[in-house]
Amino acid sequence: MFEFKWLEDFMSLIELGNFSAAAKSRYVTQSAFSRRIQALELWVGVPLFDRSSYPIGLTEHGNKFVPYAENLLNQIKVTKEDFSLASLKTDNTVRIVCLHSFAINLLPNLLAQFNNQLSHLNISINPSVQGIDNHFQTLLDDSSDLLFTYNMIGMRPSISLENKLEKHILFKEKIIPVISPDLLKNHEDNTPWPLLSYSEHTFLYKVVNQLTKSISVPFSQVFETTLSESLIEMAINGIGVAWVPMHAVEKELIKGTLVTAFTEYSDWTIQLDVVCYHSKANSRPAVLQFLEEIHSLKN
Structure with a gap:
């Protein structure tokens, strides 16, 4: 799917001549900026930049693309101003x-x-x-x-x-370990706890993984996802224990479909x-x- 911000990335890279400076000017990491330029080239269907030169230069196709990019950006700017500035x-x-x-x-x-x-x-x-x-x-x-x-x-x-x-x-949010009452009751001593985890590229994975790796209780990961809601549903169904935002499980804790795990270890609650x-x-x-x-x- 085409994104208009790729055109602004394109013009920024032309102006500054290297990925590092252009990424900084666009307020993104260099790796993210590079992926966006690659996505634009994939969408156009031809390489736009000659990466073998320094400062980076345009290919023949890139030079031909410049007036199209400038025209599209100008049309976007005029349209946005006409319809949104006053309102x-x-x-x-x-x-x-x-x-x-x-x-x-x-x-x-x-x-x-x-x-x-x-x-x-x-x-x-x-x-x-x-x-x-x-x-x-x-x-x-x-x-x-x-x-x-x-x-x-x-x-x-x-x-x-x-x-x-x-x-x-604004306020502090608790990331708490939750588990179904049945799994908590039936879990066998001296066996790893089944862990419901965030996917590795998510932000909460970093803080939760850091905690679970540092404590003495053994875990065995059985599921991962990017969404807290998926972890909560899996926990309700007794599949494992999950660290999730308190705001996301308040109703489940009140109904009793989930309970707080490891209540004897208050420092296992993460605060953000x-x-x-x-x-x-x-x-x-x-x-x-x-x-x-x-x-x-x-x-």
């Missing part, structure tokens, strides 16, 4: 990008606490954007107003981007700060009011 000043929509589990549980629970304070706002939540670099990019290109995420290594903006964003620390980012350039009244209410709830 955003009075628009009551607050656009939020976030993790999938945040959209299902955390944000609905958080918004419910506002009662009628935000009833005149239209809250739009988008959990479909993949990759934290892309999350931050939506704030810069004004396709999102706010980003909700965890304050942890790998989920923070680059140093070059920090001065463009404002961070609000939930934070909200927004662009300093975004001063829309609806966004500022939303942030004001968030702060009042925190205090």
